[in-house]
Amino acid sequence: MARKQGSHSEITGPKVRDAALKLIARHGYAAVSMRQIAAEVGVQAGALYNYTPDKQSLLQDLMRSHMEELLAAARRELGGGSPLDRLRSFVTFHIRFHLPRVDQVFVAYMELRSLEPEAFAEIEKLRRSYENILQDILTQGEREGIFAIPDARVTTMALIGLMTGMTNWYREGGRLPMAEIEEIYWGLVRKAVAS
Amino acid sequence: MARKQGSHSEITGPKVRDAALKLIARHGYAAVSMRQIAAEVGVQAGALYNYTPDKQSLLQDLMRSHMEELLAAARRELGGGSPLDRLRSFVTFHIRFHLPRVDQVFVAYMELRSLEPEAFAEIEKLRRSYENILQDILTQGEREGIFAIPDARVTTMALIGLMTGMTNWYREGGRLPMAEIEEIYWGLVRKAVAS
DNA sequence: GTCTATATGAGGATAGAC
DNA sequence: GTCTATCCTCATATAGAC
Numbered sequence: 001m002a003r004k005q006g007s008h009s010e011i012t013g014p015k016v017r018d019a020a021l022k023l024i025a026r027h028g029y030a031a032v033s034m035r036q037i038a039a040e041v042g043v044q045a046g047a048l049y050n051y052t053p054d055k056q057s058l059l060q061d062l063m064r065s066h067m068e069e070l071l072a073a074a075r076r077e078l079g080g081g082s083p084l085d086r087l088r089s090f091v092t093f094h095i096r097f098h099l100p101r102v103d104q105v106f107v108a109y110m111e112l113r114s115l116e117p118e119a120f121a122e123i124e125k126l127r128r129s130y131e132n133i134l135q136d137i138l139t140q141g142e143r144e145g146i147f148a149i150p151d152a153r154v155t156t157m158a159l160i161g162l163m164t165g166m167t168n169w170y171r172e173g174g175r176l177p178m179a180e181i182e183e184i185y186w187g188l189v190r191k192a193v194a195s
Numbered sequence: 196m197a198r199k200q201g202s203h204s205e206i207t208g209p210k211v212r213d214a215a216l217k218l219i220a221r222h223g224y225a226a227v228s229m230r231q232i233a234a235e236v237g238v239q240a241g242a243l244y245n246y247t248p249d250k251q252s253l254l255q256d257l258m259r260s261h262m263e264e265l266l267a268a269a270r271r272e273l274g275g276g277s278p279l280d281r282l283r284s285f286v287t288f289h290i291r292f293h294l295p296r297v298d299q300v301f302v303a304y305m306e307l308r309s310l311e312p313e314a315f316a317e318i319e320k321l322r323r324s325y326e327n328i329l330q331d332i333l334t335q336g337e338r339e340g341i342f343a344i345p346d347a348r349v350t351t352m353a354l355i356g357l358m359t360g361m362t363n364w365y366r367e368g369g370r371l372p373m374a375e376i377e378e379i380y381w382g383l384v385r386k387a388v389a390s
Numbered sequence: 391g392t393c394t395a396t397a398t399g400a401g402g403a404t405a406g407a408c
Numbered sequence: 409g410t411c412t413a414t415c416c417t418c419a420t421a422t423a424g425a426c
Contacts, residue, residue: 008391027308030226033419047392049421109363110305113222150379154371158383161360162353168304169352176349184345188353192387203409228401241404242410250402 015041016051020058025103029059029114059111060119066104067126073097074133083141087193090134091186094163099178102167109164131156138193148195159189210236211246215253220298224254224309254306255314261299262321268292269328278336282388285329286381289358294373297362304359326351333388343390354384 019040023032034055038045052058074097078089098105112120135156141147149155163185170181214235218227229250233240247253269292273284293300307315330351336342344350358380365376 012391028223028225030223031309034421035419043391044393045420046394046422050391055420114226150382151371151375154376154379155383157364158357158360158380161363162357165353165356165360168356176346180346181349184349185353187345188350188387191389192383194386207409229403230401238409239411240402241412244403245409 012041012043012047013051016048016058017062021062021103021107024059024062024111025106029107029111056116056119059107059114062104063108063111063115063119063123064126066101066108067123067130070097071126071130074130078133083137083144083146084190086137087141087147087189088186090137091163091189092182094160095166095178095182095185098164098167099170102170105164105167131160134159141193145195147193149193155193159192162188207236207238207242208246211243211253212257216257216298216302219254219257219306220301224250224302224306251311251314254302254309257299258303258306258310258314258318259321261296261303262318262325265292266321266325269325273328278332278339278341279385281332282336282342282384283381285332286358286384287377289355290361290373290377290380293359293362294365297365300359300362326355329354336388340390342388344388350388354387357383 016037019037020032023036023040034048035045038048041048048058052061074093077093078086080086081089108123112123115123135152138147138149138152138155142149142152166181166185170178172178211232214232215227218231218235229243230240232253233243236243243253247256269288272288273281275281276284303318307318310318330347333342333344333347333350337344337347361376361380365373367373
């Protein structure tokens, strides 16, 4: 027989984050109540405050850890080589990192407006660091004459928009396997920047 | 001296929509209260209900009219010609229509989740009609051998993501004039689909 | 660590006076 | 058409028992 009360901090902590992420992605930060999150976890609302000082901190944690994981993974996995190799790596990495994390992506992009100014600035800085990885690749390729890029910053934002937009329509088990979509996207990017 | 009460239906109606759009774009549908909208308009909350039966209908109207204007303008302004001409027209049209309407774009994309199922389906149908205009151009160009496109649907979504993403970072009075950014984007699209 | 109970406030929406 | 006043519900967050 299951006890109704007890200590579960190691289980409940992640469950709170998972539940919050899922619900916020689906309905939006403001639309989700602490009661809903608690119900999803299977506890009462008051219990959540063992894991977060308040609702805003919960959102900040979700967004910060997403961006930090993204940056850490990028720095870990993106190697060297020619600008074309590095661009290919970046496209592949970006897609493979983001596609299994549609909820995180959606929240990280859409709930910026729900952040208080300080947290907003922190997240934006992390995002800018990530964008700069791509921008550096483009700039180097342009210098070497491999790419033809009128403006590295604008092209960076355009390509990130192109790739990230995939999370808006891709659904697992859809018409095309992920590997094929990845190839199509890589083809578009490669041709778009080619000299 | 200004009167405190009176009839202003012709002025107040649009003001309600403008205020709602601005606030929802900034803070999100769920985060904006009818009291906030009323304050922005300069009336009391109760007065809003002369212009909308409820909050949800207000959102639906904003989204529906944005999508209907988009479709109507596209059908009016997009002409014929070669697939390359038509693609160029589409890119230009898309950018020029969306850039001055960042609030509408943001709301139309981000608040889909705040719509009740029926309204959601209606908006999605309108969006799909718009996407199909681009998809038809790509398909025709592929048939004529002008474009090299592995998958028209995926390419459509990728290009729309690329172009619409501009609304996320473009700010009037920024580093580059709009015409130049438009040219950069057109260059990316043209090269990406070139055979 | 979780529960129940509650303080305190804000939300959407309506009623009736002007 | 707008106002004031209000109903009722739901929100976040806290307190204290277990």
